[in-house]
Amino acid sequence: MNSFSYVRTDDVATAVHEMAMDRAAKFIAGGTNLIDLMKENVAHPSRLIDITRLPLDKIEETADGGLRLGALVKNADTAYNEQIEKRYPLLAKAILAGASPQLRNMATNGGNLLQRTRCYYFYDTATPCNKREPGTTCSAIDGFNRMHAILGTSEHCIATHPSDMCIALAALEGVVRVTGKNGERTIPFAEFHRLPGDTPHLDSNLQADEIITAVDLPAKGFSDHYMYVKVRDRRSYAFALVSVAAALEMDGDTIRQARLALGGVAHKPWRNVEAEAMLGGKSATKENFQKVVDFIMRDAKGFGHNTFKIELAKRAIVRALTQAAEMGQQS
């Protein structure tokens, strides 16, 4: 049994101070991922710093016409917020594609960003894993890797990032607000999560003493043309094999601007801004979508059990773009 101490904090400054005092401590929010990791002996914090009472539980307007999502707003409250449903329906749809109603009622926005991979070997402490224990090896590369990544992998780790919410936040270009002992800073969503490289134990660029306080959504929500496609083994309570968040700005049949983010294929939400730019000024045709898909997937690499994901991702992207473009059209 691993013993740990527990402290509850009421303000952000105290939470940051408590973390700076003990680097083996962990913040706990909804606990839906951290408690599982502790029970499986994957995480063994010396101390739990309970942040559930911090005043970060609101969704507010920002000065530039966007919305600020507090880190402690529950995933369910975010998805069913009237402004989110109206202005950022892509985000609502992605959140509701994840987990189960019970989990979404507990899970927080901050915790969702920092949930850890669902790689089976990461959870199985009897097997080597570079993410859990740096310098051992990766059991998935030559093992059972059906859920694993096909883009941005390294010889040290082929794990995927598991969140649905984060795929929509990547497409919407959210900005993560954090506070640490050196004060506040912001991290654009594309720079928040990391590829594995030779440091697969690091999932994000959040510093050890920093806490997420909010995620800001820019004013533009792509509410007229959007789609979140999640392909999974079961219709609910299952992580994505492949997911796609597509957001389009249309002028008739012509695409003015496109955003695309992929889940289930890489160690972070996967975007390719060059591919998105290829769609600007083009008609929303299957042929144009296919060219972009081939460009995005040109470096994709399978590891045996997961090689099917390359074709699956291609088809899911075309489907998401087609459905996003067709929204609101009379049949």
Ligand SMILES: Cc1cc2nc3c(=O)[nH]c(=O)nc-3n(C[C@H](O)[C@H](O)[C@H](O)COP(=O)(O)OP(=O)(O)OC[C@H]3O[C@@H](n4cnc5c(N)ncnc54)[C@H](O)[C@@H]3O)c2cc1C
């Ligand atoms: C059975 C099951 C199925 C699931 N299916 C899906 C799915 O299909 N799609 C999906 O997207 N998710 C899924 N999830 C994951 C779920 O969404 C996450 O567990 C949840 O979002 C984590 O939020 P939390 O508040 O419970 O985090 P916690 O478990 O409390 O914390 C997670 C991590 O984040 C850190 N942390 C939390 N808040 C902050 C903060 N504000 N600042 C800094 N660090 C912080 C903690 O220290 C910890 O390391 C599933 C989970 C389960 C158990």
Ligand code: SF4
């Ligand atoms: S893919 Fe990553 S998390 Fe999974 S066993 Fe390999 S190193 Fe560990």
